[in-house]
Amino acid sequence: MSNNYFNTLPLREQLEQLAKCRFMDISEFPDGVEALKGKKIVVIGCGAQGLAQGMNLRDSGCDVSYTLRQAAIDEKRQSWKNASENGFTVGTYEELIPTADVVLNLTPDKQHTPVVTAIMPLMKQGACLSYSHGFNIVEEGMQIREDLTVIMVAPKCPGSEVRNEYVRGFGVPTLIAVHEDNDPKGEGLALAKAYAVGTGGHKAGVLMSSFIAEVKSDLMGEQTILCGMLQTGSLLCFDKMIEEGIDAGYASKLIQFGWETVTEALKYGGVTNMLDRLSNPAKIKAFDLAEELKLIMRPLYNKHQDDIIDGTFSRVMMEDWANDDVNLLGWRAETAETAFEKTPAGDVEISEQEFFDNGILMVAMVKAGVELAFETMTAAGIVADSAYYESLHETPLIANTIARKKLYEMNATISDTAEYGCYLYNHACLPLLADFMKDIKTDVIGKGLNLEDNGVDNARLIEVNAALRSHPVEAIGGVLRGHMADMKKIV
Template sequence: MGKLILEGDFSLLKGKNIAVIGYGNQGFAQASIMRDNGLNVIIGNIKDEYYKKAEKDGFKVYEIPEAFERADVALMLIPDEIAPEVYKSVEGIIMKKEGFILDFASGYNVAFGFIKPPSTTDVIMVAPRMIGEGIVLLHKEDKGYPVLLGVSNDYSGKAWDYAKSLATAVGAIGKPGGVAVMSSFEEEALLDLLSEHTWAPILVSAIKAYFDVVTEKYGASPEAAILELYASGELAEIARAMADVGIFEQMKFHSTTSQYGQFTRAEKYYDMLKKISEEEAEKIWNGEFAKEWTLEQLAGKPVLNRLWKKYTESKLSYSESSLFKVLGRKK
């Protein structure tokens, strides 16, 4: 089991200039919490609506190269697909700064070699297992949240200490519910991508298959099917119960009919789904998926765009839109 860390402090970061690169979901959350903790935080962003939002929120905001020039520590909180290009624009600046601390919230680009920081840099990872909005809500309740920590390069000999310190500074550990797991860039990339390649798409497929069968073959109303599947909020409550008491303990909240149906069908599907998981894990681990996704981006994302069109023009999507308008969830 990976070592669990519940407590920490951010004394190592006091007096340092910390640049948060990207003021999106994670950038806003982590920058705000670090500022609340009394640390020196600036924002690096291109001049867009997020740049203006950061200024409005009271941060000193700079174009990304200048933010790196001013910083001792930088948090790369931008999407994986644009991070390599952004990194290239500041690589020369980083190379001149011996002992610079470069943090990533995702292991992807370092794990697969799309970003290769210089050996004179401490390269760390503090990867929240939660969206930025959730982090902010927990911070307001003085609660922590889970993160994975990693070190790709330990130039100073204190890289792990910096990772723990940053995890504390962004509100993850040192509070009720907070935990950091000592991990690696490679492990984080595998775990994150495998979620996106297995249970998440399987859930989407299962919901769509269920909807198509009951509405097309058995004449069930689309509204009733969508409410049963997820729109009632029951699915979210089940997920919350899993997080609170465990995947099997939460089964006790269901009827025995439900328990029997779920366990017996889990047995039916397990071997097939394990095989899919094994195949997808291998493609991630050996770099095959990273190559596939890079080529897709270079081609202008034709597969992604086609699938967006296919799913958003489906009967399920149209029926959901109509239902959500009636419920006041969509204008």
């Protein structure tokens, strides 16, 4: 049925496409939304992402309406309510697609093939089709009519953030790309830039990438460090604390809010700053644990990246799509039944610092996961900028979803594709870390080191600090966060 586009390319072009990624300066957007002015934008799908982007574009002065399938309109489904209650015109594909100059496909990945197949014949000659994820083009090999321009604009945050940040007067980092096989008029980049401005993305940083680099790095990040590691880490840390007699409510809270707290430090100052929040002995402990974790997990990260690059992952997942999502739904139900998920956070006060002090293992897991994902991606030919965004940068965003409603919220917020990959990772990683976890005690998860003396060996501390600071993810992170700081993002 599908034909993996990436696999049809010669190696030279594969490498070239994978390595595409450039951070754009805000001065590259002097025309604002001009390229979209007077054009009719029709959004397909009105979930969180679709609604948020449409509202932002409209508030930026664009003409936006929504198209839904006839059934969604007739049954007044949530997507219909989302659009119509917010004052948008809603119509069927037949009614609106032929009028559209730009069509934004913001439906879930697995609907892309049927949706695009349905709308393509209806589209105006020379119109533009925009994706927010390249899966359909890259992994499924969807062929788009030659007269159509195909672009991608992918805000690197959940829909709610896309809207909230815009309303605040800011935006979220956004990745844009032009599908070079479909840029007949050479206007793809101008449209993508205007679209990024319309959603506020240009204020937070725009990454000019390729469909391929986006897909291969996005899949890798989301299923390993972003969702997989946090899910596996949550389950392992919780079970260990219960086993060691720590109050269940405390354990639940330490994890649910711990990821958010420790990755907040990551957001501000990278892995280095996250570890600098620990005492010296705890930092050395976390460093050693992370080294051990990296050694154990590296083959798993490699396997995920390999399966993504050669298309195995998407093929297996699409088999599950074709099988009514039996695996996905089963794993989702399984997650809901875990002890961590079922134990509500206790009514205990945990100070910001305590999350670090008592969560040394969590810090180590984040460090190991971020570095492994980054190292694996760059080893596969993805450039450091992309790898940074898809690993370190997004970790705090996912951690925030866990703080809201644990793993349920995380898996509900992320795409089905991310969720599917997350479960794959989790199933492989849990047994992989079983032996490692046997030696773990409450000093690194639950209670803290509790030392009488915070003394450490000078030489060892220097060694650890140097290793932390010289990791390549810290180098690119320094540069990219510097861009952000220039924009005075004070969130």
